[in-house]
Amino acid sequence: MEIKQITGDINKTEADAIILGVFEDDETNDIEKDLDKALGGTIAALRKSKEIKGKSSELTVIHTLGKIKSAKAAVLGLGKKKDFDATKLRSAMADACRCLQRKNNLKLALTLPDTGLTTYEVARVVAEAAYLGGYSFRKHLTKAADYGDLKCMTVIFKEKIEKSSFEMGAKRGEIVAQATILARDLANEPSNHMTPEDLADAAHQVARESGLKIEILERRDMEKLGMGGLLGVSQASKDINPPKLIMMRYKGREGEGWDLALVGKGLTFDSGGVSIKPSEKMEEMKFDMSGGAATIAAMGAIGKLKLDINVIAAVPATENMPDGAAFKPGDVLKMFTGKTVEVISTDAEGRLILADALGYINKEKPKVIVDMATLTGACVIALGNITTAAITNNQPLMDKVIKAGTSAGERIWQLPAYDEYRDQYKSDYADIKNVGGRPAGTITAGLFLSEFIGDTPWVHLDIAGTAWGDKDKGHLTKGGSGVPVATLVNLAEMLAQE
Secondary structure, three states, X not given: OEEEEEEOOHHHOOOOEEEEXXXXXXXXXXXXXXXXXXXXXXXXXXXXXXXXXXXOOOEEEEEOOOOOOOOEEEEEEOOOHHHOOHHHHHHHHHHHHHHHHOOOOOEEEEEOOOOOOOHHHHHHHHHHHHHHHOOOOOOOOOOOOOOOOOOEEEEEEOOOOOHHHHHHHHHHHHHXXXXXXXXXXXXXXXXXXOOHHHHHHHHHHHHHHHOOEEEEEOHHHHHHHOOHHHHHHOHHHOOOOOOEEEEEEEEOOOOOOOOEEEEEOEEEEEOOOOOOOXXXXXXXXXXXXXXXXXXXXXXXXXXXXXXXXXXXXXXEEEEEOOOOOOOOOOOEEEOOOOOEEEOOOOOOOHHHHHHHHHHHHHOOOOOOEXXXXXXXXXXXXXXXXXXXXXXXXXXXXXXXXXXXHHHHOOOEEXXXXXXXHHHHHEOOOOOEEOOOOOOOHHHHHHHHHHOOOOOOOEEEEEOOOOOEEOOOEOOEOOEEOOOOHHHHHHHHHHHHOO
């Protein structure tokens, strides 16, 4: 898709559809008046009848009947001006792009009122919206879509702007959006097409395209390292789809050391193991590798953006299946760090594979660690699919992650991490157990992970509710969401600038 800018008259711009952004509580501006005049007062009439109110994502399509160069004019509501920001623009534009694209309007143009956003911000957000709003996963459908891909998005400015700022913003938006789309594609793949080996192959391709170093640890390596968590969870699939520990490294600055470590859960299918899940919606457990997908995709974006930062990443990838060799409730596993864990539920497997990955990456002595995982059903009960839950041992780092998420349009809510919660996962038979009971399940799961990283500043993101959705809304789409790719890239960019 081409993202470009022009200075000119909206009435003379050729496109399948021109999008006119309007605020709910703002006076009609000169651009709207000129368009309305060309259309014979149609917009003013629709405003008067309240068919056009300007509410966020409200889209009114008007056939221009040859009165202007574009075949259609689409009036897009931006909501109240006082509440407007980049997130609101991203959401509204994504909805508009999706709606227009599915009517085969593939060349779009956009003009906005005075939003208070910089040229760079407008270009970045519009690029993200165009790519993400137009996304759909059709790989395994034999019938072709009855609409095409968006071909062009032209942003029309009334006055000349700094072209380089626009181009930089558009390029940045495109890279982050494409990374988010990669994470969506990986998560949407059915598990027979996304095994641990397939996930490792995808990471290899990302590494080649983005100039990253990559290393894949095999089961024999895990045995030598004593990774009891990964080995235990993968026991039932070890001969069919053996586990992988995907290690990716990006060096963006001179000097040694890692400024940021990312760890993502790569559970390519989770049946629950011996503690088997209910059959209803078990098909959604192909998404249980969404944290790993986001990690791989974010690393690719960081490499392509050439950020001035050193980043290391780990993705423990395996299946969790039941058979005669599967690990069982009551088993005691010795983790990479030497800590022992009593297994209470084999369906609390994500924290076991993450524990080994966190312990392993922590030996590289990164300055900070962020892990992400579809970890607990309790998170979905608490926060739904609107907000990612977070646990931390370092408030300044948490503040940066929340800020990075806000900029990305990915909400994050910090949960408490009081030491009293740790009592819930004390064990009589091992150092700790992998389940702390139903109360505060998201918190105890996060604190369990903290047992394996020492004093390293760390944030855990539980994306169980936000990694996928059941409908298209704003820049998010049904199925894999790609959360929190944009947050991770924003965080890396913030740390690089410190």
